[in-house]
Amino acid sequence: MTKLLQTLVDGVSVGCLYGLIALGYTMVYGILKFINFAHSDIFMLGAWVSFIVARALGWANPDQPGSLGKALFVLAAAMLFCGVLGFIIERLAYRPLRRAPRLNVLITAIGVSLFIQNTGQLPWLLGTQPQRMPALLPDSTLLTVAEVQIRQVDVVVIITVLVLMGALEWLVHRTKVGRAMRAVSFDTRVASLMGVPVDRVISITFVIGSSLAAAAGFLYASKYPGLNQPAHATWILLGLKAFVAAVVGGIGDIRGAMFGGLLIGMIEFFGAAYLSPHLKDVYVFSLLILVLLVRPAGLMGKPVLEKV
């Protein structure tokens, strides 16, 4: 029972993070029909920027108690930084290729990804050493249910993700710009004929997706404070799992991304807890293969007749 609940808590909170990252993949794919490989690097930078901001403000001192205010400040800073970066990347790297074949854009995205990882490791930027994220939230147990200690971080992770998801749902379904985003993702040319400034909508999409990834980066670093160096394989693997979440949920589908994230988180943690911890990546990618075989459009996506 204890093990079950503990696994559930971990699965949900990490699954929420996958979902948050998956949103960026899925929104960009929905509009531009390409996979933004640099998205996992934005997530990585979200974690690193959180660390750097916290350190610069002198909040890295372990004697100082954390507080919710500090955590929110750092979260906002990371989201802002990555939002701006996402805007710049789209502007400089992807927009000039708007009429180019999709393969060119895909290769460019890989280039952007490698660029971020490798410049990130420059000694005067983030360096090649792993770091430790200061605990901005008091690392306390919030409550104990059936001997399971529910940590404050996990609660903060889940609540933050729910709030961000709710905000995104509201934006996409209840605002003018959200309506424009849905229109552009359905048919870019017709949207432009209706007076929608397509390039601006694409920029907004990148800003939103990147700031959500930054939030995920911050939350991930809060849960797992050991911060790997920018080009470390963990980041790529985490990004890849989030991408799997987007595909499993149905790429292009916002609710699907969230659902896919939760599913991937659960499978990973339950597999690790009850089968074998060494194979946790295997479960995730087996699920991907299974979904692609049985429902190529994803669990929540609508089947489309398009070959990529």
Place this chain on the structure above:
Amino acid sequence: MPLLEISGLDVYYGAIHALRSIDLAVEERQIVTLIGGNGAGKSTTLRTVSGLLRPTRGSIKLDGKSIVGLPPHEIVRRGVAHAPEGRGIFANLTVDENLEIGAYSRRDDRAAIDRDRERSLELFPRLRERLRQNAGTLSGGEQQMLAIARALVARPRLLLLDEPSLGLAPQVVKTIFHIIREINQAGTTILLVEQNAHMALHVAHRGYVLEVGRIVKSDDARNLASSDDVRKAYLGGV
């Protein structure tokens, strides 16, 4: 001065020369129709006017001012609405949301937009019953109605219609053409692309005949409808 004036327009798709030195004028408050067979370049002409395609040569003037090179959303702002070939309904949006997107570029107050929305719904009462429905679930005829209604919500001065009668039952075609005339009588200038030359020449003031990228004839709609070669080629002989 005509509301829309196209002169010497050349448009290519890569190596395909789709429009060859087109001249065309649409006077304010008129319905002008562009007829021609498959692949003549009718849709290409509309796409170039609304900024989806860039001409290699030639000019397009709206109210005497060039609109070549402007992005499509800017051209919409200047008063050109384009209901594209194949209707271009956003199937993932509700009928209501489709209409709202039509008003996207408008900067005037909500009340004015609502008035035009009402006016569109009065023209197409069927849409009113289906406002909350996903637009993808509408029938073909209803989708065409929505495409026209949506373009009207932009309150255009110039309305570009690309084959509004395509694939519709004769009765619905009649209704659509009737409404096209009503829209025009309410003050909107219309450039109408049609394969149904009979109906198009019936409602239009002027007509242009396009054949493989060239304008081969232009005249009063009535004269065109009675001219021998037009009758032979586009009105089923007799």
